[in-house]
Amino acid sequence: MSKDGTTYHTLLARHDAMRLRRQLLSSGGDTGGRPAAGESYDGAADQRIIMRDLDLVGPFDELIRDLYQVLFARHPSLRSLFPATMAFQEAHLARAFWYQIEHLDRPEEITERFMQLGRDHRKLGVRPAQYTAFEEALREAVRLRAGEHWSVELDQAWTRMLRLGVDAMVRGADAALREPPFWRATVTGHRMCGPDLAVLRVLPHETFRHRAGQYTAVESARLPHTWRPYYLAGSPDQDGEVELHVRCTGPGGVSEALVHGTGPGDEVRLGPPKGELALGDDSAGALLLVAWDTGWAAMKAVLRDVERRARSAPGQRARRVRLFLGTGAVADLYDTDHLTGLEQRCPWLTVVPVAGGSPDEGAYDRLARAVARSGPVPGDRALIAGPPDMVRTVTAALAHAGLPAQHVRHDPLPAGPRDLPHLAGSALR
Known part of the structure; x- marks a missing residue:
């Protein structure tokens, strides 16, 4: 032994x-x-x-x-x-x-x-x-x-x-003993959408069931035991492929390995899917989608789900959807061909890009103001995907605009000493 x-x-x-x-x-x-x-x-x-x-x-x-x-x-x-x-x-x-x-x-x-x-x-x-x-x-x-x-x-x-x-x-x-602890997957496509952004297509070796809007942790073979979360941009295709949007956030990490060190034929591992953005059975009220940068991946999945539901019920009126897509600069917008085509064939969809400035320059505040000015009403449902500070800023703006907290969903934010100001020395500083 x-x-x-x-x-x-x-x-x-x-x-x-x-x-x-x-x-x-x-x-x-x-x-x-x-x-x-x-x-x-x-x-x-x-x-x-x-x-x-x-x-x-x-x-x-x-x-x-x-x-x-x-x-x-x-x-x-x-x-x-x-x-x-x-x-x-x-x-x-x-x-x-x-x-x-x-x-x-x-x-x-x-x-x-x-x-x-x-x-x-x-x-x-x-x-x-x-x-x-x-x-x-x-x-x-x-x-x-x-x-x-x-x-x-x-x-x-x-x-x-x-x-x-x-x-x-x-x-x-x-x-969870009946499901794999992780799924091995082969990269089938790697498309650069800018100097530090890649869209990857990966094919799991076993059935990988997830819902539109969920995310998964990803491990690169280059960095064993190191996992980072990424949204899954869409429901699985008939052949089982899934799509990941990855922006390189710095040297030496998983994002750099996936963006600059990965190509077709390479293998990655996917963790169990999870997340709070799946639509479920609730179809009441207009839908308000807010994303920053690669948070668009989650909304791309949700929009595909909305479109699928609309096609399956042609006699019913599709729910109105407004998508606010925030980014630091217009040049950072990507996947625009897909988004344009979706907007052209879906009369129920309105897309509002909000670009300009870094988070330190008030970009999140501008996005939140644009969302609040759109006139959310108490019956609307809001889904938010992006950096924690953006989520907090937009959530606060929606609350101020009168949208009930139970109608606003986002994935769990990192816990920290935000409400414990008398404590110092946190690893989260």
Whole structure:
């Protein structure tokens, strides 16, 4: 047996032993920081403890760095599950922790989000027993950071928070056992639409079911264990191909590998599809689509779905759709032939390009003002795709214009200390 295999079976035995111990203790008195069977979890109480003493374990980025240092020192074989550069992974974990801290008084929301996360983490090769090692590393990191101020109360609050998320992740992974953890796919087309933008066609080797408006994480063979999210520009064709729009955002990353280092015949891997922009069965009200740059990929998929529905019900009046497409400069607009053809054959569609300026120069504000001036009414439905700051700006403008929050959908925004201004040292700075 390999050393890695021996390490995993050791972790598995420890995981099973800890699970048995918790079950036995839950019928007695000591629950080891976990609510006893039948008890509800008081997340608000743990939220108060963690928030009260957060400065004792901070800065936040150092807590996470210590966590990984402990994890890899105790279990060196786990290092192979992570990318060579840990900065993005550390920031990703910081966002997950911030999300849990901010939502700990709403544990059902954490459960829903982390079940999806567990399904998604299967592509990384993470197995349930390895979460036990992660829990132990976090507890040790909290103890190291708090020093003489460490307490059982603080330890158990962090442990319960982590276990809430981990339990949901394990359940999510178990529920997805019938689907692949990832899909291998071959690049069949690579079209440059500018010096730093490419549209890729990829053909999954197995059936890849997704809905219009969803996105997937993509891994390039050039950067193992490094995944980045990209929208899927359309429902699968009859031959199963999907389309990805990728803008290179800097050197050395997945986007550069896909834009400048990938061509037909190369292989990529796709994670499970997910996202909040699928239309579902709701066809009431006009549809307001707002995208920035490659967020257009999501809206291209949604528009194809709307067109398909309109063709399948020729006797019904198609819902009115307005698309606001924001970009830094007119030259950055792409895929215009497809968009022009769509607008010409679909009388229910109005396209409004909004170009000019960088985000620092108020470009997001200009886009938001254009959307608000279009006169959204309470019955409209809005879908937004793009950078988090753009989404926040447009969402606020729509709320000010009177569009109900439940009629505005976008994919989850990164969690962070935006609502916790007294805390410093976040990995998200």
